[in-house]
Amino acid sequence: MSDPIRLTTPFSDADVEKLKIGDRVLISGVIYTARDAAHARLVELIEKGEALPFDPAGQVIYFVGPTPPKPGKVIGSAGPTTSYRMDPYSPTMIEQGLKGMIGKGKRSDEVKAALKEHKAVYFGATGGAGALISLCIKSAQVIAYDDLGPEAIRKLTVEDFPATVVNDCHGGDLYMEGRKQYAAK
Amino acid sequence: MRELDVSLITQALKRMAIEANTELGDDVLCAFDKALAIxxxxxxxxxxxQLKLNASIASENKMPLCQDTGVAVVFAEVGQDLHFVGGDLNEAIDEGVRQGYAEGYLRKSIVRDPLNRVNTGDNTPAIIHITVVPGDKLKLTLAPKGGGSENMSGIAMLKPADGVEGVKAFVLECVSVAGPNPCPPIIVGVGVGGTFEIAALLAKKSLLRPVGEHNSDPYYAALEAELQEEVNKLGIGPMGMGGVTTSLGVHIEYHPCHIASLPVAVNIQCHSARHKEVEL
Structure with a gap:
């Protein structure tokens, strides 16, 4: 197994272009959290032409709704949620310059087409490894939609967040390729 | 008639909510080791x-294994010679969930109604299944169930002519379509027979068994083993990234059904297969 690729946010087109499906990466820098409810609000703002709580250009969104932090802790458990629920919204976010998404599970053909067209990448993190992943989150701050509780938008600072490239900007799909490789003939 | 104060139920559920969400069972950990070997x-x-490491970090730090600490599914087997005192049984269960999810810093993942979607803020109400059994004891089981795997579940009202081949095909289709979404390796809960609602309930109940423990009926045990092998031939693998460990176990429960019917339900459980039991 090759060594993981270290990436720092925000991403340029060149950062994204060099990534291929199956690459293991360690992401550091600022990332933003959002689930379905927050995405619905973001896309509504975009449709109305209003400003977003953060500029998505070059940024990475992590699909997560963490558990509450215990006293003295930055965050609770914080593993990925299933990504297809964000499929209706992700192409719009990618058009706004979003360069990366972290989640788990399949994406739609529309999302995969947007990754290709606008040079963006979808990473899979290990679902159910919320305690492990929380250790690489160094700060967390709610920046919008506090009323959504676990679904609020948080600005996270992460160090060496482990993920794997599932859909690259070249049309690759690790879920399809991996399955093909190991399915009994 | 034995009396049981419902405050004891609240206390038990509070403790179980925290323990179930922070301590992964030995059955699941053993299943990880078996899978790693092959x-x-x-x-x-x-x-x-990563999943093994996650379980030890969660246990050491008393923090949730997964951020989705689930909907609190509670099974209560109530002895018919038991009399509850000191309050409402259902409210006592909800209060235990409320206290456990607050004190354990667990996520509150329940919305008041499915279309207007405002969070209840305390993870109540629990989903409560009560059955009456002989005796004067109460057996409580709490199974926090994550949304990601629950969403990949399905039910089919097959024709009797579809038979066992129809059941196998439906189970494999559910797992195949779910692919990476429900956090494989999964446990596949299958309910066959009964009525529309009983098939679904049996599928959920089958998930309460220790992972990989077979049905006591040899016919269904063999069917479980066969399906387990077929599921793992799909190639989905851990987190859907390819491999031979798609399922840690297929559990089937069955029930008598109408001469015209063959209901089959599949309830998918992620690898964070959490449940705790207590007898009061």
Whole structure:
């Protein structure tokens, strides 16, 4: 197994272009959290032409709704949620310059087409490894939609967040390729 | 008639909510080790190692294994010679969930109504299944159930002519369509027979068994083993990234049904297969 690729946010087109499906990466820098409810609000703002709580250009969104932090802790458990629920919204976010998404599970053909067209990448993190992943989150701050509780938008600072490239900007799909490789003939 | 104060139920559920969400059962941990011994995919083994490490971090730090601490599914087997005192049984269960999810810093994942979607803020109400059994004891089981795997579940009202082949095809289709979404390796809960609602309930109940423990009926045990092998031939693998460990176990429960019917339900459980039991 090759060594993981270290990436720092925000991403340029060149950062994204060099990534291929199956690459293991360690992401550091600022990332933003959002689930379905927050995405619905973001896309509504975009449709109305209003400003977003953060500029998505070059940024990475992590699909997560963490558990509450215990006293003295930055965050609770914080593993990925299933990504297809964000499929209706992700192409719009990618058009706004979003360069990366972290989640788990399949994406739609529309999302995969947007990754290709606008040079963006979808990473899979290990679902159910919320305690492990929380250790690489160094700060967390709610920046919008506090009323959504676990679904609020948080600005996270992460160090060496482990993920794997599932859909690259070249049309690759690790879920399809991996399955093909190991399915009994 | 034995009396049981419902405050004891609240206390028990509070403790179980925290323990179930922070301590992964030995049955699941053993299943990870077995899978690691045979999984040929590097990525797949890496995922399984992460899951083992995650379980030890969660246990040491008393923090949730997964951020989705679930909807609180509670099974209560009530002895018919038991009399509850000191309050409402259902409210006592909800209060235990409320206290456990607050004190355990667990996520509140329940919305008041499915279309207007405002969070109840305390993870209540629990989903409560009560059955009356002989005796004067109360057996409580709490199974926090995550949304990601629950969403990949399905039900089919097959024709009797579809038979066992129809059941197998439906189970394999559910797992295949779910692919990476429900956080494989999964446990596949199958309910066959009964009525529309009983098939679904049996599928959920089958998930309460220790992972990989077979049905006591040899016919259904053999069917479980066969389906387990077929599911793992799909190639989905840990987190869907390819491999031979798609399922840690297929559990089937069955029930008598109408001469015209063959209901089959599949309830998918992620690898964070959490449940706790207590007898009061």
């Amino acid at each position: 999984e040929p995919s590097d990525t797949g083994r890496d995922v399984l190692e």
